[in-house]
Amino acid sequence: MFMLKYIIRNLFRHKLRSVLTVVGVAVAVLAFGLLRTLVGLWYAGAEHASDTRLVTRNAISLVFPLPISYLDRIRGVSGVSSVSYGNWFGGIYIEEKNFFANYAVEPRTYLALYPELVLSEKQKNDFILDRKGCIVGERLAKTYGWKVGDLITLKGTIFPGNWEFVLRGIYHGAEKATEERLLLFHWSYLNESVRQSFPSRADQVGFFMIGVKRPELAPEVSLAVDSMFKNSLAETLTETEKAFHMGFIAMTEAIMVAIQIVSYMVIAIIMVVAANTMAMTARERIGEYATLKTLGFKAGHLAGLIFGESVAISVLGGVLGVAATFPVAHWIEVELTQYFPFFSVSMETLLLELLAALSVGVVSGIFPTWRGATIRIAQGLKRIG
Known part of the structure; x- marks a missing residue:
């Protein structure tokens, strides 16, 4: 003492x-x-990735697209429970400093693959039924003061022009780590517009999201999908969602x-x-x-x-x-x-x-x-x- x-x-x-x-x-x-x-x-993002989701992209680089016609063939692979698809849109809200991720996706299957994006049934149905509809995360909505029913206009970079969307839902994350700064809209809306303006870029997707029945089937499904499109004009690379995220992290x-x-x-x-x-x-x-x-x-x-x-x-x-x-x-x-x-x-x-x-x-x-x-x-x- x-x-x-x-x-x-x-x-x-x-x-x-x-x-x-x-x-x-x-x-x-x-x-x-x-x-x-x-x-x-x-x-x-990598740590919280699902072990039952796979990402299929072009084997050369993510910037090269894949034909939408691959969809049905991927669905037929043994061990696959569901498949969705989409494109990185890269739109800008008002000015370049307002950066946030925005994707064109197939809404019904995408939301089924991502149950951590919690949305009321009404808002989910409104989004699915409205071709020009979109949903955003709660944090993103708070940042810009958006509410359901608002009209949101994004300036296209990869896909030029002004793109208008009606906000049909605001989701919140099931977990604290869930990304709440996303804007999702209909891939069909993007594709129809692209078909009119840039026909050669129509009917193409940036990625396929694959749900597998059990985590242990992931390597087998990945190999089967990539083997299916080997020596094609657009070969694929399929990897787990965690490996996909780690690929981006490796760059930095x-x-x-x-x-x-x-x-x-x-x-x-x-x-x-x-x-x-x-x-x-x-x-x-x-x-x-x-x-x-x-x-x-x-x-x-x-x-x-x-x-x-x-x-x-x-x-x-x-x-x-x-x-x-x-x-x-x-x-x-x-x-x-x-x-x-x-x-x-x-x-x-x-x-x-x-x-x-x-x-x-x-x-x-x-x-x-x-x-x-x-x-x-x-x-x-x-x-x-």
């Missing part, structure tokens, strides 16, 4: 230095946690690795800062440590005092950083909802934040502890006066 009281009294003997060190550790821990969460969110993997490296560098830098602070503290108190030794304190007692102070300062900063993580994460989720569907910090990240803070205290306290514990009484007493 005496040792604990001594450590607490020593914590803020040099108030400004200690406060700055605590704040520095807190900021470093906060940055570490937010960067780790950001990396985790980047992989969230170097950025994610860089972010992870930065998160660890932040902790390394604050270790150096904290170590310098504790070294200054130990150097200033050399005379006190020598005096304590003359009073009977052992090297172990001094080591406990110095090391305990280092760990206490770092842990205090770590707790402050963890506490700040929640309001900052909430602010990011609310203010940057256009970029992050959710920004939830996991318990694992919080524990790693505390572990990082503890590591800072341990590492930064090693040298000052060794120096204070091994100081000779005569050498230390020279510093007095």
